[in-house]
Amino acid sequence: MESVFDRLLTFGPSVFVVKAIIAAIIGDVLLVASILTRRAYRKRYFRKHDERVLWMHQNWNALISGEISYEAWRMNSFDRRIVEQVVLDRFEAADPQESARLLSFLRDSGLVEKRIFEARNHRGWRRWRALVALGRTRAPEGVPALSEALRDRKLENRQAALRGLGQMGSPKAGEEILAWIVEAGPRVASLPVQNALINCSRECPQILVPYLQQAEGPVREVLARVMAEVATPSLEGDLIGLAQDELPELRAAAARAMSSAQPDHAVEVLADLSRDSVWFVRLRAVVALGKLHNALATPMILQTLTDANRLVRMRAGEALVAQPGEMAPIFAQVISKHDRYGLYAYLAALENAGLRRNLETELQLDRSRKESERVKLLQILTDGKLSDVSVAPVVIEKAQPVVRG
Numbered sequence: 001m002e003s004v005f006d007r008l009l010t011f012g013p014s015v016f017v018v019k020a021i022i023a024a025i026i027g028d029v030l031l032v033a034s035i036l037t038r039r040a041y042r043k044r045y046f047r048k049h050d051e052r053v054l055w056m057h058q059n060w061n062a063l064i065s066g067e068i069s070y071e072a073w074r075m076n077s078f079d080r081r082i083v084e085q086v087v088l089d090r091f092e093a094a095d096p097q098e099s100a101r102l103l104s105f106l107r108d109s110g111l112v113e114k115r116i117f118e119a120r121n122h123r124g125w126r127r128w129r130a131l132v133a134l135g136r137t138r139a140p141e142g143v144p145a146l147s148e149a150l151r152d153r154k155l156e157n158r159q160a161a162l163r164g165l166g167q168m169g170s171p172k173a174g175e176e177i178l179a180w181i182v183e184a185g186p187r188v189a190s191l192p193v194q195n196a197l198i199n200c201s202r203e204c205p206q207i208l209v210p211y212l213q214q215a216e217g218p219v220r221e222v223l224a225r226v227m228a229e230v231a232t233p234s235l236e237g238d239l240i241g242l243a244q245d246e247l248p249e250l251r252a253a254a255a256r257a258m259s260s261a262q263p264d265h266a267v268e269v270l271a272d273l274s275r276d277s278v279w280f281v282r283l284r285a286v287v288a289l290g291k292l293h294n295a296l297a298t299p300m301i302l303q304t305l306t307d308a309n310r311l312v313r314m315r316a317g318e319a320l321v322a323q324p325g326e327m328a329p330i331f332a333q334v335i336s337k338h339d340r341y342g343l344y345a346y347l348a349a350l351e352n353a354g355l356r357r358n359l360e361t362e363l364q365l366d367r368s369r370k371e372s373e374r375v376k377l378l379q380i381l382t383d384g385k386l387s388d389v390s391v392a393p394v395v396i397e398k399a400q401p402v403v404r405g
Helices: 004-009 014-058 060-065 077-091 096-108 111-121 125-137 140-149 155-168 171-184 190-201 205-214 217-230 233-243 248-261 266-273 279-292 295-304 310-322 328-336 340-352 356-364 371-383
Strands: none
Touching: 014 060, 014 077, 060 096, 077 096, 077 111, 077 125, 096 111, 111 125, 111 140, 125 140, 125 155, 140 155, 140 171, 155 171, 155 190, 171 190, 171 205, 171 217, 190 205, 190 217, 205 217, 205 233, 217 233, 217 248, 233 248, 233 266, 248 266, 248 279, 266 279, 266 295, 279 295, 279 310, 295 310, 295 328, 310 340, 328 340, 328 356, 328 371, 340 356, 356 371
8 A cells, every 4th residue: 555655756846845845834833832832831830920929928027027937938949039039129129127127038048148159159140140139138248259259250240240249338348349440450341330339338438548549540530430429528638639630530530529528628629620721620620619509619610601611611601500699790790701602601501590580680670780781781681792881790799618517
């Protein structure tokens, strides 16, 4: 009896077409079967996942307090992953008291030690996942393991360790990062290093000082930018020294730090930086002068309003608009500079701040000037054009410096 394939041979060359059609049909059936099988598996998996998550939320207090035995879920890898993920997610929005409770649970259940072991002994994606999870626990005992991973040869492990140390947010984690970058240089992108150090040194910015003194090149610039974000008045001496550094990036960082730290000599230091030869140093200085909201800084900002750089003039205009006190005397000082670009910068800042109407009302009610002079000021405010008619500026009274207790 002839088989099906023997009969196919009678068709000649067309047999190859028939075989190809049969193979395509079989392939399509197998593909559809694999897709349906995968969907059924994922549906079952997600249903089981949702059931376990619901059960854990319903019994959360008993789970965290240890009333439910750790052995009931810890030896099951499926349940263990869910418990750890829920705890780590709750860390993100927990208050200090709740964070301490969650960390105690992670320690008592052994999850922290498990992640430390995996971070040191696993390889590939398993180590990367362990490093990320260990950082999210914010457990101080995980700092040594994360510090070791900073020196790993793989970039993804170094990035995960850096991210984990940054999430710790402790000075000890910051010191590990500082020792690493000073020792080996920036072996990852500078922005993640900067963000991690800002988070770790916010409570104790003094840890940056010794490393900033011995660092060189790009590392020193990164540390200077970090100090600019976390500086406090206690760093006044270091900021003054930074303002006299030969690197423009460090002088710019010092100017930025002055606005947040606001030491006693901030106005004088920023006045010197506003006359720097590098434009972005002057830019940072005038922005910082505006953030001080100190009337003593007004004459220095007025000088930068005639700067050769357009961005500096724009920031100077914004700083003048934000200065405390009456706007009419400052507007008269701007006109007395006889610089149309400076006037345009001030008027643009005034318009963007929505204060043009306030200045116009203030000029109309100003009785310390002659009628003709007030009309001229209002005309310049309206037209935005300087004229040959001179306007006598009102002297801006200097405020007394604030004495810090």
